[in-house]
Structure formats: structure tokens, C-alpha cells
Amino acid sequence: MNIPLRPIALALITLVFSFTFLQRAQAGGGHFFAPVTDTVVKAECGSCHLAYPPSMLPSRSWTLIMADLKKHFGDDASLDAATTERIARYLNDNAADTGGQRFGRKLLRGVSLENPTLRITELPKWVSEHRKISPGEWKRKDVVSKTNCVACHADAERGYFNE
Amino acid sequence: MKLTMTCLLTVLLLPFTASAAGRDDLLNTYAAAAKAASSAYSGFSPARGEKLHSTQFATGKAETPSCTTCHAANPRLGGRTPSGKVIEPLAVSVNQARYSDPLKVEKWFRRNCIEVLGRECTPLEKGDWLSTMISQ
Numbered sequence: 001m002n003i004p005l006r007p008i009a010l011a012l013i014t015l016v017f018s019f020t021f022l023q024r025a026q027a028g029g030g031h032f033f034a035p036v037t038d039t040v041v042k043a044e045c046g047s048c049h050l051a052y053p054p055s056m057l058p059s060r061s062w063t064l065i066m067a068d069l070k071k072h073f074g075d076d077a078s079l080d081a082a083t084t085e086r087i088a089r090y091l092n093d094n095a096a097d098t099g100g101q102r103f104g105r106k107l108l109r110g111v112s113l114e115n116p117t118l119r120i121t122e123l124p125k126w127v128s129e130h131r132k133i134s135p136g137e138w139k140r141k142d143v144v145s146k147t148n149c150v151a152c153h154a155d156a157e158r159g160y161f162n163e
Numbered sequence: 164m165k166l167t168m169t170c171l172l173t174v175l176l177l178p179f180t181a182s183a184a185g186r187d188d189l190l191n192t193y194a195a196a197a198k199a200a201s202s203a204y205s206g207f208s209p210a211r212g213e214k215l216h217s218t219q220f221a222t223g224k225a226e227t228p229s230c231t232t233c234h235a236a237n238p239r240l241g242g243r244t245p246s247g248k249v250i251e252p253l254a255v256s257v258n259q260a261r262y263s264d265p266l267k268v269e270k271w272f273r274r275n276c277i278e279v280l281g282r283e284c285t286p287l288e289k290g291d292w293l294s295t296m297i298s299q
Contacts, residue, residue: 048244048245048246048248049244049246049247049248050248074224074226075245075274075278076274076277076278077274078274079270142247143247144243144245144246144247145245145246145247147246147247148246148247148248150248151247
């Protein structure tokens with residue numbers, strides 16, 4: 001019997017190739033951070049800015065942020081106690097060093113877990129990923145602030161932070 | 164057949180009537196509080212509300228001297244938060260979902276009045292402002 005080896009080998013190579021890249025594409029090529037699914041968290045954290053994926057900061061950062069919502073980076077974002085607690089629990093459960101490790105592990109490089117930054121834009125990985133953005137681009141009218149991810153990352157709401 | 168159509172129409176319009184009822188409740192609550200605060204109270208004024216909306220108070224946070232710092236001066240248009248996120252229009256005519264949740268309305272009055280005026284708004288101010296946005 002004559003088995004056609006070439007077509008089979010070609011088919012296998014194609015399959016392996018597409019699986020590898022499809023998975024990477026689906027995962028956002030390492031730029032995917034699971035978006036907030038809790039409706040309360042999404043509504044409360046997402047009314048002034050993007051409801052940042054909890055896997056973008058370590059648990060300690062979220063605890064510190066949620067401990068003083070009255071002075072939330074200069075704004076009053078205070079909420080009733082029950083809502084505050086619900087949001088804090090969700091963020092802590094899905095943080096970069098807890099439930100969200102699969103997405104946020106790389107962001108924690110060079111970050112102290114005891115005394116971490118509270119700003120995603122100060123994470124060493126964030127800084128290096130954005131090093132090529134010129135000052136002019138940051139000043140674009142629709143960008144407004146470095147915290148406005150969606151200005152450049154169109155699919156940020158769904159968790160994709162590709163270029 | 165006619166009954167079916169009526170039922171269908173009622174169900175379809177329910178979300179709108181529900182939010183309208185929520186807004187009326189809010190206005191009634193503010194009216195009662197305004198009356199209790201001053202015997203001179205004689206109803207809310209959309210014109211006063213419009214003035215409140217555009218006044219440069221500069222008595223709260225330096226970055227937010229007026230409502231129109233973040234919200235558009237024309238309530239039918241959207242605005243932007245300091246972080247750049249788009250804010251949906253305030254006018255009910257273009258944004259039916261507005262002011263249907265009293266707790267949400269109170270939360271934002273509290274935060275925003277403190278940031279812009281440096282104090283909480285009075286029931287009269289809240290009612291005036293709300294009636295402006297409902298009438299727009």
C-alpha cells in the first residue's frame with residue numbers, strides 16, 4: 001500500500017501552525033486581560049473610567065484603593081458600605097497575584113507585593129510597553145489622559161489591549 | 164386582535180413609563196423638601212436649572228469649576244470625564260434612561276455638587292436642574 005505521506009505531513013503542519021496562532025490570537029497575544037463581569041463592579045468602576053481588569057493590579061493595590069474611595073486619585077468616588085465591600089472582594093479575588101494570575105503575572109515584574117503602586121500606568125511593564133508612544137500622541141484630543149485605554153485600544157472594554 | 168396590540172404596546176412602552184414614574188417620584192421628593200426648607204417655594208424652574216448648569220462656581224475643586232467642565236453646555240450633547248471617558252447626554256429627550264434610578268441620581272448629585280460647588284446641592288437646586296434636563 002502506498003500511503004501519501006506528503007499531503008498528510010502538510011495537513012499536520014498546517015493544523016499545528018493554525019492552532020498555535022489561533023490560540024495566541026484568541027488570547028490577545030498576551031495582551032488579554034479578562035474584563036470585569038460583575039454587573040455592579042462594571043457599573044460603579046466603569047462610570048468615570050474604563051472598568052480596569054482586576055488582573056492589572058495586585059491584591060494589595062486594590063485593597064488600598066478601595067479603602068479610601070473618598071479620595072480616589074483626587075476624586076470623590078465614595079459608595080455605600082455594602083457596594084464598596086462587594087467591589088473590593090471581586091477585585092481582590094481576581095487580582096494579578098490571586099485569581100487573575102493567568103493574565104496579570106507579567107505585569108507584576110518588578111512590583112513589590114507589600115508596597116505596590118496604585119496606578120496601572122506606573123507598573124514597569126506598562127511603562128515599557130508604552131515607551132514608544134510620543135508626547136504628541138498622548139496629547140491627542142481624544143486621548144485626554146493615560147488612563148483612557150479605549151482611545152487607542154479599541155477593544156479594551158472586552159479585555160483586548162493589543163496595539 | 165385589538166387587545167393583543169394594546170397589550171403589546173403597553174409592554175413595549177413599559178420601560179419608558181417606569182423611568183418617567185421614577186423621575187416624577189424624584190421631583191416630588193425634592194419639591195416636598197424644598198417646601199419644607201422655605202415657605203417661598205413656588206415650583207421648580209428650568210431656567211434657574213439652566214443657569215445652575217452653566218455657572219462658573221469655582222468654589223469646589225479647582226479642576227471642576229462648573230457642571231459644564233465635564234458635561235456639555237448643551238445637555239443634548241455628550242461630555243467627557245477628566246480621564247477621557249465619554250459621558251452620555253443629560254437631556255431626557257435624547258437619553259431616555261436618565262434619572263430613572265433615584266439612588267443613582269442622589270449619588271451623582273452628592274459627588275458632583277461637592278466637586279463643583281464645594282457643598283451639597285439644596286433640594287431646590289436639584290429640582291431646578293432636574294426639571295431642566297427633563298424639559299430638554
